[in-house]
Amino acid sequence: MRPGHWAPVSLSAPFQDVLALRKETIRSVASSFVPDVVLVDHMPHGAMGELVPTLQALSETPARMVLGLRDILDAPATVRRRWRLEGALEALESYFDEVLVYGSEDVFDVAGQYAWPTSIRDRLRYCGYVCAPAPAPLADTVRRLHLADHPDAQLLVAMAGGGADGFELFDALLRALPAVAEEQPCVLVLVTGPFLPEEERARLERLAVGLPVHILHQVDDSLSYLSAADLVIAMAGYNTTSEILSTGARALLVPRKGPSAEQQMRASRFAERGWVKWLPPAELSSTTLAAAVLDALDRPVGCAGRPPDLLGRQRAARHLLNGGAQEDTDAAVLSATGSDDLLGVGPQLLGKV
DSSP states (O other): OOTTOOOOSSOOSOHHHHHHHHHHHHHHHHHHHOOSEEEEESOTTOGGGTTHHHHHHHTTSSOEEEEEEESOOSOHHHHHHHHHHHTHHHHHHHHOSEEEEESOTTTOOHHHHTTOOHHHHTTEEEOOOOOOOOOOOOHHHHHHHHSTTOTTSEEEEEEBTBOTTOHHHHHHHHHHHHHHHHHSOEEEEEEOOTTSOHHHHHHHHHHTTTSSEEEESOOSOHHHHHHHOSEEEEOOOHHHHHHHHHHTOOEEEOOOOOSOSHHHHHHHHHHHTTSOEEOOGGGOSHHHHHHHHHHHHTSOSSOOSSOOOOOHHHHHHHHHHTTTOOOSSHHHHHTOOGGGOTTSOTHHHHOOO
């Protein structure tokens, strides 16, 4: 599927019928909540414009409309083209009061890169990266579990989100492991994700025979595994990279090839700032990956240079709950309680039930 193109996953009805159904369902549900604040994720007009009827209906109410964006959506040329063709900028200008960017302007200038008109640039607020609330991680438990037979080894943890397109990375990593282990004793925990096809998982298990590898379907506490790792090898999705940054883990990112350029852009920019190492997917092989893993293991623990801004969850939640008022300093943000959590603000953001 090309960027900006969508198709039903489980319904056999024609696409236009599914689109019409989604438009009406979203409009009806949103209107019935009588919301005070509406936070729209990623696309101001929805996939293929499905949100426009809802925006039109809510524009006649006092609801405050807020768009939330990851820092990087796709290559600038792709986003400019799709937003122009689909009317996304017009929807943003006509219906939204504010835009919260879950990232840093220093890493990616959203308005400049995506050519936003001057009329909407003053609605934009950078919040920093949104990280899940960190529980008390069980890193020591994870290390004891997987290094029991190799107490002096380095613990490598590999993840690829849901895993649907993680096979190429996992395959290269298993083939690279003997060369890595020859230079640096190590144990690999490979978390396939729930969406890796079964036949690909079986191929990985055959490759892992005789190697110091633990293959897991998924883990309930990814932060503990990231914290336990001497090196994380992962793709470069937003949530994965934010979790990596929040734990301070050493990381080697191998972003997906496409169709979106989002992951490659994020990995390269994070690497430029010394937060991670990265290997372009076009260069991925067992040989290059082995060299990249060994190089990353030599990197000091912790981010080099200016650290990433990880207060996005607190800032975004406070901004929404305070009606858009700006905080004078980060002190108020740092004192935010659990009730101000972007992931748990509940009915205050959903509207009057």
